Amino acid sequence: MGMLQRVGGSWRDLAEAGPQFWLGGLRAWFASAARIPVVVPGNISVSVRPRTSDFSVLRQIFRNREYALTDGYVRDSVQREYARILANGQFPVIVDAGANIGAASLWFRQQFPDAWIVAIEPDAANAEMARANTAHLDGMLVLQAAVGGERGFVTVVPADAAWAVQTERSASGCEVLTIADAIARVPGGVPLIVKIDIEGFEADVFDGNTDWIDDTALIFVEPHDWMLPGKGTSRSFQRAFGTREFEIFIQGENLAYLRAAPVQH
Template sequence: MGVINETRKAVSDARNFGWRFLSGRWAAKGSRDVIALPVRHYGHVFVRPANTDIETLRDVLAGRSYDFSFPAQLGDRVNSFYHSILSAGRKPVIIDAGANIGAASLWFRRLFPEAHIVAIEPDADNGRVLKENIGGLPNCTILNAAIGSTSGFAAVRDGEGDDSGWAKQTERATSGVPIVTMAEAIATVDDGTALIVKIDIEGFESDLFQANLDWLDDVRVVIIEPHDWMKPGEGTSFSFQRAMAAHSFELFIRGENLIYVRLQPDRKNASSR
């Protein structure tokens, strides 16, 4: 079964990313260095072959885990929000909280080329690869920080039994990486208006949604991966469930992600009658 699965992955990689990606991956298999692989539509993307980075590319870029194209009305609504922000002379802001190596940032940048991406990643090694992928791109800001409800500091640790790049967890501490609030992250962009906030922070969403939630009054789309499965009994999703229920969002589910999309004003008014 292992050979069959690897063959299926190889065929899928070639179809989604191109044959040059596949040959580069094979040549560097098991390498602990950071290498650049050519990815169709995205140019060269930096990964650590011995880490989970290639799985991240498969999930985000090939699996389209942040795709808004279905149902069609969803994509139309998000695009309408994007263009209305631009028409108002503002800058659409996309927050990539838990940015990892920047796969989601690259995906959103291709969809919304005039938006400004703020990628937030607390882990230093992930941040090193993130910088290679988007650090030199226009309209991209990297914050080596955690994101939470109030400022402070966080310690970064591996998930239980896992030292891969996509399972880094944060917890409040007296020192470590700084914690920025959502308002502070959005405010790094002059004339910015929050279009999309993507949150994949391995359970720390329980902290993020505890306080200072004014940003939910303006943001158009919130994408969050809940982690109750990771920390059963801790109720890590309770705070964001309460927060989202208090606002006029519709909920869509795509894979592991919950996608909350604000109702357009006319629909919101109609639903309240």
């Protein structure tokens, strides 16, 4: 990132997320400590690793509000389903697949305080950060694992930026869970939101065991055809949603798939 971009981003931090967030961003560029706290909107302290992509992730989630339900129709539909699940004595479950340092999980907890969050992250260092950032919360599970269409294992492929870690199928290594496996970790849980940002491995997730889609109110998918041209990473989820009654909304870098009718259990 060039100096002009950094300055512009810094002023946006101050104007849109407040002075504490802005100060945290400056420290994230210059601090020498292994971890530093950043206060995000909502007065939540989140630990980041200086001079890494961690603060950029906070910007995406808390300044740019990537997962905010800004469309009133979407927001009202999801809130009705959230209230209905709770009224039935069940537990709304939000799956954060590709949890990184736990920023999206913290965002969803702000919006849905009575939901259970299942955060899934294959990279060991990122998963450790996610655990540290969410350890004070009840109803939070952080799993060092990958998500896929079938159980198995993956190799974690490092990247220059912590958010860009990818996974590849292998005979051993990091465990692969299905989305249904993740939801089942919460007894009495009913899927409310599933967020999938897994750097191209979404092709695998939607290639098998997709029944969970029919029970989920809202599904965020960040497509990665732009990052992996020619790999067809969006084809499987295009097929999966094309045969179901969902509406599509553009939400930042994500496609937000909303069920066209309430789920009945």
